[in-house]
Amino acid sequence: MHPLTKNEAGAIVRAARIRAGLTWAELATELDAAPVWTTAALLGQHPLSTKQARRAAELLELDENVVTALQDQPYRGSDPATAADPTIYRFHEAISVYGPALKELIHEEFGDGIMSAINFSIDVARRPDPDGDRVVVTFDGKFLDYRW
Structure with missing residues (x-):
């Protein structure tokens, strides 16, 4: 069994999601988590709980290598x-x-x-506009003051 990287698992999840005909929002509902967090986690930026990883595997027909990788602690950030x-x-x-x-x-x-960006949530929404729909991205992070 070759251990998968988080990025490799994320690529497998992306393809499996399309094959399964599921949206990221539907997966988020099934994993009982916010859509942006769920999408980031399934793409490799957060670890899933065992329960979440197993549920994703059921929904997307993922093997144990992917289930293990989805639970691994990630190196956060993106490839340049x-x-x-x-x-x-x-x-x-x-x-x-x-x-x-x-x-x-x-x-x-x-x-x-x-x-x-740790005590943080993010949301993406659509807002209709006569000049073309708008993408609304909301960052909601706790303020951390510098202390001595």
């Missing part, structure tokens, strides 16, 4: 090649342009500190 994807690049672009302003506004509102 991923940053070239147009959708992901737009997030880098938005943070490049608006990051300094967001930092200033966070410091003005909360003081010296940061937004946690």
